[in-house]
Amino acid sequence: MRQGKVVAVCISRNKGERKTSVELVEVRENHGIIGDAHAGEWHRQVSLLAIESIRKMQALGLRVDAGDFAENITTQGIDLPALPVGSRLTVGEALLEVTQIGKECHTRCAIYHQAGDCVMPKEGIFVKVLHGGIVKPDDAIEVLQ
Structure with missing residues (x-):
């Protein structure tokens, strides 16, 4: 079992657009995060990116932080791109299933133009919500399979 935290x-x-950090989010089954532009009935309901990936970009001199890569949940302690599609994980009260690793960027974002690279297309993951609930910073993340 692998563990990390939000x-x-x-x-x-x-x-x-970049996302803004909030105190907590409500995640709805087969929808995503209530109030987020990317929520809906599709396979990329919620996006996750590790703080370790963000730190790579900070080491290049970029002034970036959580949400700047348009991720919904910034994690610590789990190698997200190593999780196979179909993996299930609990994040706070929610149960999520990995549906996609990385993504193709059709247009280069501001981060790419600043640094010549972006971590989200290679190291971010996308999930669908199997069971909703509240997710907030410091919540535990547990990889179930």
Whole structure:
């Protein structure tokens, strides 16, 4: 069993913009985070990125933090891109299933133009919500399978 923790939870009202850290989020089954632009009945309901990945970009001199890569949940202690599609994990009260590792960026984001690279397409993961609940910073993350 692998364990980690939630560093931050973030939302945005519109797609294509950085997300803002909030105190907690409500995750709804087969929907995603209530109030987030990316929620809906599709396979990328919630996005996760590790703080370790963000620190790589900080080491390049970028002033970035949780939510700046448009991730909903910033994690610590779990190698997210190593999780196979179909893996299930509990995050706070929610049960999530990995549906996609990384993504193709059709347009280069501001981070890419600043650094010449971006970690979200290679190291971010996407999940669908199997069971909803509240998720907040410092909540435990447990990989079940």
